[in-house]
Amino acid sequence: MAILKVSNVTKQFGHVTALDGISFEVGQGEIYGFIGPNGAGKTTTIRILLGILKATSGSAQIFGSDAWQDAVEIHKRIAYVPGEVSLWPNLTGGEVIDLFLKLRGANGRHSRDELIERFDLDPTKKCGTYSKGNRQKVALIAAFAVDAELYILDEPTSGLDPLMEIVFQECVREVKAAGKSVFLSSHILSEVEKLCDRVSIIRQGKIIESGSLRELRHLTRTRVRVETARPIQNLSQVPGVHDVEAFERGAAFQVDSERLGEVLRYISDFDVVALESAPPTLEELFIHHYRSWR
């Protein structure tokens, strides 16, 4: 059963259409990546999921309940980290974490101090003196200290240093191991690549691609570097081959993933000595999608 289900959600701010009929589902125990550039509609989507914004049309459901109508009940079972963490300057980090835990319901207090230690936060300092990264740690600790069924994370690591990013990834893996679901919005693609099972790419309020990383890769090109005994003839004329760079004893090129088989059959005639192929990184995939849609 889907934990989170968005169907055909549209959101208009006056005449501006921020979201244009988006749909996706997040399943139990799944880490779902939501990627897209700034202003694509990631945060608007999350705010609709949280019942902070009301969708103009379509439905957003979490645990089978309506995200707007049943917000309070849903929020007892989720944890959320906003992208821009703004805190009360005259409260300490420790006070804010306690307040957040209490407001959500008291369970999960035990891991608070452990998480403060793991994220290396000084909870006695006033939030006004915290850097962006430290404010983000406050929100992350308050989120991971609770025993939620769904974690909604909006660009949670944009201010963290690399060490803290690792702690964050550990936390995400731990909640996944416990069978919880995670909805992770990000534009740090390596992070999404490391953590996520499935991904949606959003652009200008529309979801332009969804699926597992493997499926998405299929839609793009694979990089191939090949060494052959004899020079490959007319490689650039083969359908599906792009950006050929010829060497003395071989070539490097890109292949449309669906034509990979044909191309390999063609080059095997020239006595392959060595062959390397690399799947496209998410970054290449992302840029490819954006270029082709522009």
Add this chain to the structure above:
Amino acid sequence: MRHLFANTGTLARFIWRRDRVRLPVWVLSIAAFSICFASMFPSLYPPGPEREIIAQTFANPVFISMLGPGYGLADYHMGAIMAHQMLLFTAVVVAIMNILLTIRHSRRDEEGGRIEVIRSLPVGRLANAAALMLVLAAGNIVLGIATGAGLALLGLEGMDWAGSVTYGAVLAVTGMCFAALTLVFAQLTETSRATMGYAFAFLGLSFLLRAVGDVSSEPLSLISPLGLVLRAQVYVSNYWWPILITFVAAAALILLAFRLNLVRDLGAGFIPARPGRMHASPFLKCTLGLVFRLERTVIIGWAVGMFVLGASYGSVFGEVETFVQIGDLYQLMLPSVEGFSFTDQFVAMLLAVMSMAAAIPALLIILKLRGEEGAGRTEHLLSRAVSRAQIMGSFLAAALGSAVIMQVLSVLGLWSAAAAVVSDPFSLGEALLASLTYIPVIWALVGLAAALIGFAPQRTNLVWLYLGYAFFTAYFRALLQLPEWLVKLTPWGHIPNIPLETVSPATVVLILLAAIALMGLGFVGYAKRDISG
């Protein structure tokens, strides 16, 4: 040495560029305010024996602690009146201006990382502090000249050039002294909030030392900058030694601040930031607790302020009858009602005015709900198991509750100070009851703010305009002969002159119902709309 101040001139122009509206607005409004008040004195205090009687009554300790020692009470001419009634208050406002502007360009810029950017350029290490002091010195000098020249040009009795120049100089040098002091605090502390805390604590302490000192011990007053500058006896003796001492002190403080600035690291202070609580207190762990925690300073500050406001009105009770009989303006404002003394009418007017003042903290609290949304902090609450009704309810409860606290404290202040100066002031019970009658009125205004937050969140400031209008119509209804319907546009217009006249319970209930309806609207609108931020 030179390299420490490299590019000070450029930075001074830059500070001026950033404050080219703010600084002139401060300076000119303070000068204009002083001049306007001075021009009103001749009509308030026409010459004659009554003025001497008033002057004598100012010699009581309540007045001395509020206004300072009355110099020239024997010959209470316009100059002496100005220096006695206005100088201390204006000096405090000038001090506040200097504290705020100094923090803005020193510790706050450092905290925001802006000084770091400046310092990475070929700029001296002391250039920013020096540039700031130059700009503020210029601002204070212009303030002094504008005020002094304006007062002298009024040509009132006893307001000669020598005194007016001294008056301006006292303001300028007090301002500089507090600017320098704040600059020192900005070096000592690590955050702008802490700087602000120390600077205002010092200002409050100066006022308090002076108040106690003026009543009982002269040396105590001399320690306080505010007490010291009053010893210039402006328009009476025009002594310059207090001004010189304050000037030297300001210069010394600036040098001290420079010294501290040189020996410390950028971003560091000398007083380590006090670690706060590791855990939230049980009190903080709900939305209402959060609202009280966030608005603690507002509530406590205004509670004290309302008591003092009441007490300062109360302290003039011994003189009300004389005051009102000779002041044409007040007579116009308080048309005589058959069978009641001026004192009774004075109480009635004060209760109305104080209830408007009490509306301010209530509005500040409810509008904080909107402020939190703008700052992007409401979503922390909403994304947890907190409903919108709960959030609005918490802010409303705090706002409504504060109105009750403010109303009770202002009446208590009024009564206790009045009881200290006259033997039989007025009935506390009656005044308290009248004051409580105004609570539904304040609540209606809070309700209006809530409705605006629900349906027109971009227009919440309209409620201030409405309060301003209410104040204007209540204060000037008699003076300007305003038509009744203009007055009745605000809930205050529907409350008669209590406790002189009786108000029908139906009116109060109707206002209460309107307040409830408006709050209900607020809940509905807030639950339906998008939360921004």
